[in-house]
Amino acid sequence: MTPVQFEELAGRALETAAVRHADYADIRFEDARSERIEVRNGEVIALRDDVSRGYGVRALCDGSWGFASSDDLSGPGIDAAVARAVDIARASAAVGTTRFGMAPGDAHVGTYVTEVEIDPDRVSLEQRVDLLIAAEYALHVNPAVRTGRAHLDVWRTKKEFFSSIGSQIAQDIRQIGSSVHALAVGNGDAQDRGWPGDRGLYMTGGWEVVARAGLIENAPRIGEEAVALLSAAQSPSGSLDIVLGGSQVSLQIHESCGHPAELDRSLGWEANFSGTSFLEPQLRGALRYGSPLVTILIDNTLPGGLATCGWDDEGSPSGTSDIVREGVFEGFEMSRDTARLIDCTTNACVRAQSWQHVPMIRMCNLNLLPGTHTLDQMIDEIDDGIYMESNRSWSIDDRRLNFQFGCQIGWEIKRGKLGRMLKNPTYAGVTPEFWGSCDAIGEPSTWVPWGTPNCGKGEPMQVGRTTQAAAPARFRNVRVGVGYDGR
């Protein structure tokens, strides 16, 4: 990429903001390409190639924020967008009493490029479609597989960020993901199975990520399992020990740790929509969040992490920081303006969906550190329980305490052995009690950086791309079967 393609326009924007007496301003240019292929029952039903280029301007005036975005890359277009951002900020300042500011931050100048082993641009459209058609075909092991799907997303986002404190950052971020999915229908029932995990394997990187997903190799098993679920026993209700597969643990981290640890939620900035949080600033270092086995870190430098980059969308450098350390709640995901309110510095968790969207705190790479158990050891130590894999349903209250999740598939565990397949497994709990019951986490070889490509937050709604690296984990004495037990 050209490191500073938009330097001249950025200079004009920041100068215009200064002339209009903005206390701070930044401008973020993005040039994004999104390619998607989707195959359903042998047919290519989506073959898309979308490009979008534009910029967003933030202005802080009299302690209030304004944001304007535009795809008009002319000089007058820049002037108009900056004027709109400043006018909006001044309108905000005219009402209300809270004044916003920024925690201290340094100016950064640099470039970041995602490391890619196999450039997806070197993989032809023909190769891509052939892979998906073969993988989707392999799902149809039985006529009961009514619908097979396979899909591929290839994303490339070139960003340039400039701020009034002197930052000048260029990034070229490559993300990719793929999956297969079988829907089996019969006996008045419909059962889903997906691979890898429930949404696919999404990471930063190149075609090597698609190869790692193993779509063709796993598709026959996924098809068979979807069909077998139609006649499988209903998962039981009651209170049992459970082992969750790695992708489900990833979802559990996402919903019950990643979101409540967003500082904007805790401060009430998402109160009317995404909700607030049971994690409050004064609880840092004091709240027992989980068992001593539970350590959850932000790591926006994680190789392959879907949120891995050099700097966030307000120009702060990626790094690592603690959210939960050995079971104790330690800190939040933060932006510069929220960090200031709790006397911290930002840990670079600001993202915007696109140039059109206002930057805000987003869950980035938030990972549960691996433990020492093999999956067999975890199962071996259970007398009566369930092993569950791949999310199907997820719901949690607006402070992120009371949750109910369902998985695509389960297996009975009796006296340390995996038994018959179970359909519709669900479990429910309250966040700190649930994580407090965690007594085993899988060893490093079972740890996978599961990416979530479609995390929703904010108004207007923004879609975020995030990773929760996780291994399988065991939880004791959990309520199971909710939703199918008449309650």
Added chain:
Amino acid sequence: MDDRERLALAERAISDGAADSIEALVSDQHDSLTRFTHNSIHQNLDSLQTLVQIRAVVDGRAGWASTNGRDDGDLALARNRAIAQARFAPKPIVPVRLPGKATYAMPQLPYDAATADTPPSARAEAARKIFAVAEQAGAWAAGYVATATSSVVVANSNGIRAAFSGTIAATNTKCVAPIASGYAEAYSRRFADLDTTAVGARAAAKATDAGELGTPDIGDWTVIVEPPALGELVAFLVPHFSAQRIFEGASFLADGLGRQYMGENVTLIDDYAHPLFATCPFDGEGSPTERVTLIENGIAKDFVTDMEWAERLERRNTGHYVPGGAEGPYPRAVVVQPGQRSREDLIASTKRGILVSRFWYIRVVDQRKAIVTGMTRDGTFLIEDGKLKGGLKNLRFNVRILDLLSSCELSDETVRTGGYSYGMVCPAARFDRFSVSSVTSY
């Protein structure tokens, strides 16, 4: 840009003859949203984008590409990418065809110029009125005041020329008092019709009327849901009325049309021209959108299609194509017809029950059976002897939506409601048997 300029842009986009047929959808979106918390504005934005989506068809195969560039070079690049994709795609079982010329029945008054031009100072003033009401009640408010203008044009090489512009203004407010919170919202085509003082007052009253929060028993309850809650619940039924979902066997309608799935008092219609919607009269490929009766007196009557699914299932095209096509046709303006009694009568005739202002995080537990789980939030009240008796802690439920709608009563007034992925016109409803699974600590 106006409609004429958007049509000209679309015509430039399809000007090349290298595809057998070609279509351009030009969407022009202007979103302005002022967001507040703790009685101050913390996010305030204005976003403009013109997007050109091109679908090229070669020998019955389709390719898609889009760009937000508007010069001839950008359009040619996107067009060529779409054509290249179409040439490469394997031939589908049902060859892709684009619709031919059509006429459209425009809804009444979809566009208000003053709303499209609402300045940030007006949105801030509207927010200030909410702050004032909240402060007076000893509460703080979080929410938004927003306006949006959506313009869309479809042109294709078969002669389709369709254009529509509409505005929407909306506000929602959560008022947070020391013990409880309350919620209210309003939608209108016209910003001038939004009464933010009234919205703030409704939310504040719910927050302050709650008092000490009680804990509902686990089990089955009579529950009255206000329109935002009914809308969110019914939104999870809407995908079941897609031809694709039915064909795949994942819809409850896979058991067949003409069957009684709900109570005789329940009628669902997809109606873009309803005065509270007044939205686009054509779909993403320019086919005229029909008013479709989905459920009539509890009996399944119909579902929605597009060009592809009409041909696959040998049914008429109802005009519900969604650009991209992967998820199939989709209802986009569902109206739940009202009942006979007022919301107040429903409460007054309830011996013991729960009033729900709003749901949160409803998710599908079992798609074929339409079982969902979710939470209440921002205004859950105990009803005893026909009167509200104070607030309740929030509860989790697991329900089969069809069971709820098989034994319900609907109020006599419908309003516009919505969420991030749906719009709905609906009344309040009383369900006879609503299953409470667990209760939160707040």
